[in-house]
Amino acid sequence: MRSSALIAIAALAIFPAASFAQATRFQKADCSTSLDHTVCMAQTKQMASDWKRANNGDYGSQRNVAFCLKNGCDGSTKIDAVGACSWRMIIQAAENEKDAADRWSYEADCKPLTNSDRRTAINQAEKIYSRIYGKQMPIERLLRD
Template sequence: MLKFLLALSVSALFVSPVEATDLYPATKACVPGKPHCERWTTEFKRSLALAQKGDHVAQQTVAFCLSSGCHGAVAINRVASCSWHLIIVNSGAATVLDRSNLRNTCRPMTRAQKDEARALSGELIRKLYNRALVESDQM
């Protein structure tokens, strides 16, 4: 166990610096002919603001849009999506589906991507829930 913790702490040193924009991405400009894009742009911005305040459903919407693109409204970012799934699972209100979404989004990523997702979500978890990120073996 001590070797694992040491390896984990050393690997954290090699993660690139975290940018706030990685967790709070901008929406994309909608392409003409995509009828749902503008609606999803508005919904994503609204959900992002609520998600940052701890709204569970809004957090699910943000994580979903970051993994699917929401009809071209949001740039797909698997690391940010994984970060939001970690936040959801650490919320205390997570469902079985939330845990499944965490596994499906995060497991295919590299170790470095997972470390980056943990770093991105850690600060917001401390802000929202006043505690540290609970390490998950589901990733």
Template sequence: MRFVIAALYACGCVDLSEPPGWVAADDYINTAVECRQTADPGACERIRTAWDRNYTDALSGSYDAQRTISFCLSTGCEQAIREDRTLGCAWRLVISGSGHPEAGETDTADRAHFCGPDMLDQQARTEAQAQSETLLKMLRKTS
């Protein structure tokens, strides 16, 4: 049995970096754009290189990583990450709903901006709220 599990992991057939139910970190990479095509190729590469670690840390409850994930989903971070403003807002709601002791006025302002009407319509804000509730439940299961 150990051999089968080791073989599945070695071939890449099984990804153990994200807990079950989570989307793989690589699924958020913006494959439509090569970093060399962006305004700042170095920044794009650094963001992509750090993405897997930030995503894994965010799933583990890291405040800083959750802020990074939220920002990149909301903005695309130098086109390195596939922009998903609704999910970016959902992570902002997770940050405010997690009770992080580090959370403060900047997070409140970011939530107002990235979840506000300049970024999302009412339907997207409703979807973000529902997504944040799901994310919070999933985070509690992995903690």
């Protein structure tokens, strides 16, 4: 019984780290299974570029990354609903000009998640935000209308 408790604790410690590692690097999908290989490859190239710029604070690229993580962008990106929500949180918390679509997308991408997945998303968002902007994420901005 004691060894199973240790395994459970180790799993809890490992999975959040693995989840964060996944959220901090672009996870390409396999375009060989895409209906349109050429479009998928072009989207993969675009997503790699957007990923780099998003991680340097580019607002438009952050929106594109969140969209592709949610929808897969023609099969070029592995769908990651938690990662999409994390980027939507970063967009909401950042000091940039947002529009109504950003708030709608934040709610559409984050509300359907379980409480556990939302906690994971906010933990990822805080770490990524801190790395990008060099300061703590102002979580109160997520509560604004």
